Structures are given as C-alpha cells and as structure tokens.
Amino acid sequence: MTTADVDAFAHRVRAFHAARGPATPRWALDVARRSENPACAFCTAPLNVDHRHSWGLSPLVPLNQGGPADTENQLMACKRCIAERGSRDLLAWPELSQRLPPDTLDALLADRLFVLQRSDNHLVEVGRFAKxxxxxxxxxxxxxxxxxxxxxxxxxxxxxxxxxxxxxxxxxxxxxxxxxxxxxxxxxxxxxxxxxxxxxxxxxxxxxxxxxxxxxxxxxxxxxxxxxxxxxxxxxxxxxxxxxxxxxxxRQGTHETPWPSQGKDHVPAYSDKPNAVRMRTQRQATREGETKARWLEARRRLAKRDAGVAKGTLRTWLPGERAAMQADVDDLAQQWLSARRLFTRTLKESPAALIRSCSFNGLIDQ
Ligand SMILES: [Zn+2]
Incomplete structure (x- = not known):
C-alpha cells in the first residue's frame, strides 16, 4: 500500500461526493414555482419565486446517500438553508429542530421515512421468508x-x-x-x-x-x-x-437451513392410487405452467427495462441493481425447470391410460 494508492482512493471518494445528480427538469421547477405560499422547507421563511437565485431545490434524502432522483425527493428551500445543510442527512443537522415548529419537523421527517422506502438500501437481518x-x-x-x-x-x-x-x-x-x-x-x-x-x-x-x-x-x-x-x-x-x-x-443467512423436504437427498413418498396420481399430475402441470409464465413475465419486464434505459426514457441502473434483477429472473427460471422435471418424471412413471384421462391433456406437447 503506497501513498499513491491512498491518493487515488481519496480522489475517487471525493469524486463520488462531488458528483451532481441529474439536473432538475424544468417542469419540476415550474411546479415548485406555482405552489401556493412558497416557503423554505427548513426555516419556513417565505420565498420569492421570481428571484431564481434566492431559492433552490434540496433533496429530502441526498442523492449520494441513495435517494431517488425524482420530484417527490425535492423540497423548495432558501439558499441560506441549502448552503448550511450541504449534503447532510436531515437527522445529522441538529440546528434544524431549533428552526422549525415541532409539528412541521415531524411532518418533514415522516416524508423522509416515506422517501427512504424508495431509496437504495442494504440488507437487513431477516430471513428470506420474512413478511x-x-x-x-x-x-x-x-x-x-x-x-x-x-x-x-x-x-x-x-x-x-x-x-x-x-x-x-x-x-x-x-x-x-x-x-x-x-x-x-x-x-x-x-x-x-x-x-x-x-x-x-x-x-x-x-x-x-x-x-x-x-x-x-x-x-x-x-x-x-x-x-x-x-x-x-x-x-x-x-x-x-x-x-x-x-x-x-x-438474504439467506447461515442460520437458515433449508426445510427438510427441500434438501437434495430427500425422496418424497407418494401414493400410487389412481386418484392420487391423477390429482398430483394435475397439480404439477398447473405448477409447471404457472412458474413458466412467471419466469417469462420477469424476463419480459427486464428486457423492457433494458430497452427503456438504452433509449433514455427510464432512469439508469443503480450499481448492482441490474444484477439483482437478473438474479431474480434466474431464480424463476430455476423454479420452472425443477417444476418441469417433477412433472415429466410423473408422466413417465404413471400408467398411460391414467394420464390420458386427465383434464390437462391439451397442455402436453405430444
Ligand atoms: Zn430556509
């Protein structure tokens, strides 16, 4: 580790924090301008919207902290408050509470929580089956x-x-x-x-x-x-x-062992009575169809999103976001493949006459 390495690292960190978000669209500024009784969101001072240099838009959740680049994340504020806040989180700005009446402050922080639901996040300590x-x-x-x-x-x-x-x-x-x-x-x-x-x-x-x-x-x-x-x-x-x-x-933690019936060496014991076989085959056929439809839908949505990003009509991918969506699509494909494997195995093992009597016969490729 040399001094040059540290310098290069520092340069990249500063570049990240100095980067400006995408420019606020003109129509968003127009909407802000037309609001009734425009006032600074941080000190409640009335704003003169005709003086463009006396006010600006300040994000509820800063963009470099993962805030979404949309208009709900933007607040009208006076230049003095914007300069004083810098790129801090609202909670890291202790002077704010002395400047706003308590109920306005509460409303502002509630808005912040709401916008954070659409912001970038890391993982939390819950299992994948959590609500x-x-x-x-x-x-x-x-x-x-x-x-x-x-x-x-x-x-x-x-x-x-x-x-x-x-x-x-x-x-x-x-x-x-x-x-x-x-x-x-x-x-x-x-x-x-x-x-x-x-x-x-x-x-x-x-x-x-x-x-x-x-x-x-x-x-x-x-x-x-x-x-x-x-x-x-x-x-x-x-x-x-x-x-x-x-x-x-x-998220799947090390403490989360799979259900015994999902383990690799688990052999399910099924009844071979004709009615049970028929119902099981029917159930597996439905599951095969459903998982396939879900996978195709996810793949279509990802392709649509890709096309939108390439055309510039949708926002660009966040770092790692596309990989996460692609992983979702892959998971769905895996689900479909395992459902299909089960279904074909049942078809192969069951008597042909029984299968012919099932109601899904139109679905099977002969
Ligand atoms: Zn202000």
Missing part, C-alpha cells in the same frame, strides 16, 4: 439514525475503507473510526482529505457487516463494476436493493 412488514420495520429502525456512506475498495492483499474528512464532525463516524481501529485492527492511513483505513482480508467481511448494522451504506469503489461475482452470503452487501421485495428475496 414485508418485518423487513420494513427493521429498515425503519435503521432509518431513525442518520445515514452515511462508507466507501470500500479492494487491493491485492487487503481492503481500503474510508469517507471524506469534511464530514468527520459527525458523531457516528468517530465511533466508527474507533471501532475499525480497535476492534478490527484497521491501519489508519493518514491523508488530508479522507479518513482511510486498511483492513486485512480475513477481518474485512465481519467489519462490513458490523458497519451495516451500525446504519452505514457501504458502497464499493470503483463504481459500476461491483456486481458480486459470487452470490454467497458474505458478498451480498455489494448489491444495493431499491425495493423491499428484493431485500426479502436476496
């Missing part, structure tokens, strides 16, 4: 704390991990630095612009999961090349999940 409400409850627990971004980058024998020094005043970050140094034996890399640590390969995974549990959004660098090559549990932190459904599907 959406459970996932949401765990995420909301996490959202009660200020969000912050931690960058990681892989090097030949170790990982580099850090964040911009400009935000070191944030209390959680100081705790984090102490944690990395004392618990995970991170080596502090001195740099004027970023707080950077070097972590050994063997402690890195546990450190990342520790950070995620402490409400950090861990973003791998360089951006755009972070599709997890293996989908093992340890590397799932690399993908980011923009919807609750994907969070629920992706």
């Amino acid at each position: 959406p409400a459970t996932v949401l409850a765990q995420l909301q627990e996490r959202w009660m704390h200020p969000r912050f971004v931690v960058h990681v980058e892989r090097h030949s024998d170790s990982w580099m991990l850090g964040w911009p020094l400009a935000q070191r005043a944030h209390l959680t970050r100081n705790d984090l630095a102490a944690l990395l140094r004392n618990v995970h034996q991170g080596e502090w890399l001195e740099h004027p612009e970023v707080v950077a640590f070097r972590l050994r390969e063997d402690v890195f995974q546990s450190a990342v999961w520790h950070l995620i549990a402490l409400h950090a959004l861990v973003v791998p660098l360089p951006l755009g090349t972070d599709t997890p090559s293996d989908r093992s549990f340890e590397n799932r932190w690399m993908a980011r999940y923009p919807s609750l459904r994907q969070i629920r599907l992706r």
Whole structure:
C-alpha cells in the first residue's frame, strides 16, 4: 500500500461526493414555482419565486446517500438553508429542530421515512421468508439514525475503507473510526482529505457487516463494476436493493437451513392410487405452467427495462441493481425447470391410460 494508492482512493471518494445528480427538469421547477405560499422547507421563511437565485431545490434524502432522483425527493428551500445543510442527512443537522415548529419537523421527517422506502438500501437481518412488514420495520429502525456512506475498495492483499474528512464532525463516524481501529485492527492511513483505513482480508467481511448494522451504506469503489461475482452470503452487501421485495428475496443467512423436504437427498413418498396420481399430475402441470409464465413475465419486464434505459426514457441502473434483477429472473427460471422435471418424471412413471384421462391433456406437447 503506497501513498499513491491512498491518493487515488481519496480522489475517487471525493469524486463520488462531488458528483451532481441529474439536473432538475424544468417542469419540476415550474411546479415548485406555482405552489401556493412558497416557503423554505427548513426555516419556513417565505420565498420569492421570481428571484431564481434566492431559492433552490434540496433533496429530502441526498442523492449520494441513495435517494431517488425524482420530484417527490425535492423540497423548495432558501439558499441560506441549502448552503448550511450541504449534503447532510436531515437527522445529522441538529440546528434544524431549533428552526422549525415541532409539528412541521415531524411532518418533514415522516416524508423522509416515506422517501427512504424508495431509496437504495442494504440488507437487513431477516430471513428470506420474512413478511414485508418485518423487513420494513427493521429498515425503519435503521432509518431513525442518520445515514452515511462508507466507501470500500479492494487491493491485492487487503481492503481500503474510508469517507471524506469534511464530514468527520459527525458523531457516528468517530465511533466508527474507533471501532475499525480497535476492534478490527484497521491501519489508519493518514491523508488530508479522507479518513482511510486498511483492513486485512480475513477481518474485512465481519467489519462490513458490523458497519451495516451500525446504519452505514457501504458502497464499493470503483463504481459500476461491483456486481458480486459470487452470490454467497458474505458478498451480498455489494448489491444495493431499491425495493423491499428484493431485500426479502436476496438474504439467506447461515442460520437458515433449508426445510427438510427441500434438501437434495430427500425422496418424497407418494401414493400410487389412481386418484392420487391423477390429482398430483394435475397439480404439477398447473405448477409447471404457472412458474413458466412467471419466469417469462420477469424476463419480459427486464428486457423492457433494458430497452427503456438504452433509449433514455427510464432512469439508469443503480450499481448492482441490474444484477439483482437478473438474479431474480434466474431464480424463476430455476423454479420452472425443477417444476418441469417433477412433472415429466410423473408422466413417465404413471400408467398411460391414467394420464390420458386427465383434464390437462391439451397442455402436453405430444
Ligand atoms: Zn430556509
């Protein structure tokens, strides 16, 4: 690890935080301009919409913290508040509570929680069979704390991990630095612009999961090349999940052993009475058809989304988002294949006369 490496890392971290989101569309500004009694969302001072330089739009959830790039995430605010806030999370801005009456502040924070449901997220500690409400409850627990971004980058024998020094005043970050140094034996890399640590390969995974549990959004660098090559549990932190459904599907912890009937060497015992065979065959035929339709639908939606992104009518993929959707499609294909395997096996093993009497005969390719 040389000084040049640290400099390059610092450069990429600063580039990430300096990047501006896509420009606000003109119509969004027009909608904001036409609002009745325009006022600053952070200090309630009335705004003069004709003076374009006295006000601006400020995101509820900052874009570099995974906030969605849409108009519901934008608030009208005076230039003074925008400058004072910078790119902080609203919860990391203590002066805000002295400036707003309590009920307005509560409404603002409720809006923040709502927008966070459509923001980038990491995984939560629930199993893949958890209800959406459970996932949401765990995420909301996490959202009660200020969000912050931690960058990681892989090097030949170790990982580099850090964040911009400009935000070191944030209390959680100081705790984090102490944690990395004392618990995970991170080596502090001195740099004027970023707080950077070097972590050994063997402690890195546990450190990342520790950070995620402490409400950090861990973003791998360089951006755009972070599709997890293996989908093992340890590397799932690399993908980011923009919807609750994907969070629920992706996470399978080491404590979650599959159901005995789903194990590889499980041999199901079926009845061979004619009626049971007929009903079983029928059930498997339906399941085969349903899983195939679900897979084709998912594949069609992904292709449509791809076409939209290529044409520029839909927003570009977030890092790891496409890989997550592709993984969903692959899972559905696997489900269809296993359903088809079961169905064809039953067809082969059952007496032909019995099969001919089933009502799905039109479905089978002869
Ligand atoms: Zn203001």
